[in-house]
Amino acid sequence: MKDHISNYSLQHFIPSSPLARLIVVTGKGGVGKTSFALALTKVLKDQGHKVVYNNFDQPINEDLLQKVNVDHFQLELIESAKLYISKKLGSEIVASWILKTPFFKALFNMLPGLNQMILLGHLINMLEEDPKLTIVMDSPSSGHALTMFEASHNFKEIFKTGKIVEDIERLHNFIYRPGVLKTILLTLPTEMSLQESSELDQSLKRRDIADNHIVLNDCYGLNEEVVNSQEELPEFLQRKVNLEAEVIKNPENNLSFAHSHCASNSAIDVIQNMVKELANSKEDNHA
Amino acid sequence: MHKPIEIFCGTGGVGKTTLATSRALFLSSQGKKVLLITIDPAKRLKQILKMKDEDAGEIASISPDTFEGFDSSFDALLMNPSSTIQKMGEANNTFKELDNRIVKVLTKPYGGMNEIMAIIEVQFHLKAQKYDTIILDTPPGKHFIDFLSGSQKIKHFFDKSFIEIFRYLGKSFGPKDSGEKKGFFGKIVKSGVNKLLSYLEKVTGETFVEEFVDAIIGLYKNKDSFLMALDFQEDLKKEQFSNWFLVTSVEQHKIEEASELQAQAQGFMHKDSFLAINKCLGPYIEKWEKETPDSDMTHLRNTMRDRENKLKEFAGKGYQKVLPFPEVFHSAPANHVSELAKSWSE
Numbered sequence: 073m074k075d076h077i078s079n080y081s082l083q084h085f086i087p088s089s090p091l092a093r094l095i096v097v098t099g100k101g102g103v104g105k106t107s108f109a110l111a112l113t114k115v116l117k118d119q120g121h122k123v124v125y126n127n128f129d130q131p132i133n134e135d136l137l138q139k140v141n142v143d144h145f146q147l148e149l150i151e152s153a154k155l156y157i158s159k160k161l162g163s164e165i166v167a168s169w170i171l172k173t174p175f176f177k178a179l180f181n182m183l184p185g186l187n188q189m190i191l192l193g194h195l196i197n198m199l200e201e202d203p204k205l206t207i208v209m210d211s212p213s214s215g216h217a218l219t220m221f222e223a224s225h226n227f228k229e230i231f232k233t234g235k236i237v238e239d240i241e242r243l244h245n246f247i248y249r250p251g252v253l254k255t256i257l258l259t260l261p262t263e264m265s266l267q268e269s270s271e272l273d274q275s276l277k278r279r280d281i282a283d284n285h286i287v288l289n290d291c292y293g294l295n296e297e298v299v300n301s302q303e304e305l306p307e308f309l310q311r312k313v314n315l316e317a318e319v320i321k322n323p324e325n326n327l328s329f330a331h332s333h334c335a336s337n338s339a340i341d342v343i344q345n346m347v348k349e350l351a352n353s354k355e356d357n358h359a
Numbered sequence: 360m361h362k363p364i365e366i367f368c369g370t371g372g373v374g375k376t377t378l379a380t381s382r383a384l385f386l387s388s389q390g391k392k393v394l395l396i397t398i399d400p401a402k403r404l405k406q407i408l409k410m411k412d413e414d415a416g417e418i419a420s421i422s423p424d425t426f427e428g429f430d431s432s433f434d435a436l437l438m439n440p441s442s443t444i445q446k447m448g449e450a451n452n453t454f455k456e457l458d459n460r461i462v463k464v465l466t467k468p469y470g471g472m473n474e475i476m477a478i479i480e481v482q483f484h485l486k487a488q489k490y491d492t493i494i495l496d497t498p499p500g501k502h503f504i505d506f507l508s509g510s511q512k513i514k515h516f517f518d519k520s521f522i523e524i525f526r527y528l529g530k531s532f533g534p535k536d537s538g539e540k541k542g543f544f545g546k547i548v549k550s551g552v553n554k555l556l557s558y559l560e561k562v563t564g565e566t567f568v569e570e571f572v573d574a575i576i577g578l579y580k581n582k583d584s585f586l587m588a589l590d591f592q593e594d595l596k597k598e599q600f601s602n603w604f605l606v607t608s609v610e611q612h613k614i615e616e617a618s619e620l621q622a623q624a625q626g627f628m629h630k631d632s633f634l635a636i637n638k639c640l641g642p643y644i645e646k647w648e649k650e651t652p653d654s655d656m657t658h659l660r661n662t663m664r665d666r667e668n669k670l671k672e673f674a675g676k677g678y679q680k681v682l683p684f685p686e687v688f689h690s691a692p693a694n695h696v697s698e699l700a701k702s703w704s705e
Contacts, residue, residue, distance in 0.1 A: 101371010101499035102613065130501065160562050170558055174515070181512045184505070185471035213371050213499055215399060218469045226464045226471075230571075234564025260372065263690040267406055290610070297656045306651070308643035311688040318690060335659040337666055 092254035098217040099258035109210040111346035113142040123206045152194040185223035255284040261316040285328035294332035362602045369606035370616040371499035374637040376403040379496040381699035387431040395435045397496040398477040407692040416442025426697040440466035440476035456577035474506040478588040507627045603632035634678040638686040
């Protein structure tokens with residue numbers, strides 16, 4: 073008897089209603105964050121939303137972006153910092169001089185949290201300027217995503233007063249407004265990965281980031297061929313699927329969605345498979 | 360052969376922590392004294408070894424009955440930057456200077472200083488010479504490069520420009536520096552620094568600049584501990600000193616990621632390193648092909664086999680020493696570790 077995980081229903085994840093302004097895709101390293109972020113951007117775009125993909129501080133894959141066909145923009149730390157400082161001091165020349173000093177260069181290098189806060193601030197500015205825009209952020213992995221969310225709190229504590237603190241408060245006011253921020257915690261269907269995701273979920277909630285969705289990726293038990301096969305699964309695959317089922321059946325895991333394992337070794341196929349599944353999930357929900 | 364330092368690196372999700380732990384378990388079962396340190400803020404190690412958050416920063420002894428089939432014990436440490444700062448204060452007698460609000464915020468677990476402080480922490484344990492081997496579980500991908508380039512950043516941080524700033528502010532930061540620089544050049548530097556600080560003050564508020572300078576002086580007084588990290592970096596390049604394990608796994612996209620990371624890390628590692636391939640399905644797939652040649656899941660099976668083959672090809676290109684580890688089908692993390700530990704051999 074095959075124990076297919078497709079038999080277990082999940083609370084369906086609807087990416088578009090209500091549409092958040094900033095969708096942060098995180099999760100432990102290597103679970104497919106970039107693929108998912110691109111697929112989600114594509115689905116939202118196809119639904120007619122104004123949406124862009126942002127790679128935050130990660131390297132970007134131009135070729136893949138072109139194939140998926142979504143809008144994207146890339147931030148450059150020094151440029152973002154210059155923009156910010158020149159706004160504050162009213163002079164671009166002074167801003168670029170400041171950023172060229174070894175002092176500031178060293179400061180940025182030693183404090184990755186400061187970099188992340190500047191980039192996040194830049195994204196928030198864009199969202200404030202264009203109320204129709206949604207940004208899908210391909211964020212750093214779990215622990216480093218926490219560093220990103222914590223950075224603004226830490227620097228508020230560090231600076232105490234002054235213009236930066238006013239801006240940090242503005243950033244917080246925006247982000248913590250209901251419906252603005254949605255976080256997707258992408259994970260693999262193993263107990264170890266799930267435990268890490270729920271820990272991250274709890275850490276985020278402690279920082280008042282509550283609209284979090286755990287999404288499974290790469291489930292062999294949802295693969296079309298496996299689901300439709302008339303044969304017994306080979307032992308190793310059956311064991312894999314059983315472990316997946318344990319994870320999915322456990323109501324404590326509170327999963328929002330699960331993606332199947334895509335039988336292809338090409339990145340674009342994997343993304344397209346996700347696009348299809350995300351788009352269908354919406355239809356399911358209407359039915 | 361075990362070495363004083365063994366580094367496990369790789370992109371995310373390939374099983375670095377599990378594999379590093381299995382290596383610690385294996386070496387301890389061979390009678391070696393082992394310390395396992397995790398730098399990854401995701402702290403998978405905590406989960407595997409059932410450690411608590413409070414344990415961070417303190418060496419914990421892992422009890423011999425943690426892993427089935429093994430009865431040896433080893434030590435483990437979850438990196439906590441604030442404990443490292445404390446150790447540094449003790450070692451250099453700079454407690455007072457490091458007792459600074461800004462230093463404290465930055466060395467919180469998610470303050471962002473993890474990678475840099477980790478280099479210092481490892482140094483302390485190397486110097487103490489209590490262990491045969493120190494195993495390092497590093498953060499994934501880009502953050503691993505951050506860790507490796509940490510000592511370079513430290514060097515820049517203690518760049519001359521800082522000294523000029525302290526001079527301007529009239530703070531003393533060491534016995535060798537005798538106050539203000541004379542002459543025309545000194546004046547230029549002084550006015551430049553003056554301007555810089557006044558701009559900084561405009562944006563950040565007044566109290567910050569003063570406290571910030573104190574924080575930097577605190578760190579500066581521990582300069583030697585930081586600069587020791589540069590020697591460490593050099594040592595890592597020596598074959599007799601370190602074993603490098605680049606970990607990858609037989610999953611989608613992992614090959615591209617591994618070769619990218621390898622290219623970035625090349626300048627830091629030596630030639631005699633290992634490629635560990637985790638979660639291998641090869642033998643299972645072969646068996647499946649033999650037993651059911653005409654399966655109705657051949658498409659899936661072929662892509663799985665292609666992936667294994669591609670990885671073998673990648674391994675064959677750059678590595679003489681390739682270590683395959685089979686996928687483990689267990690839900691409990693401890694079982695993963697003990698299964699993998701059986702695959703190691705000296």
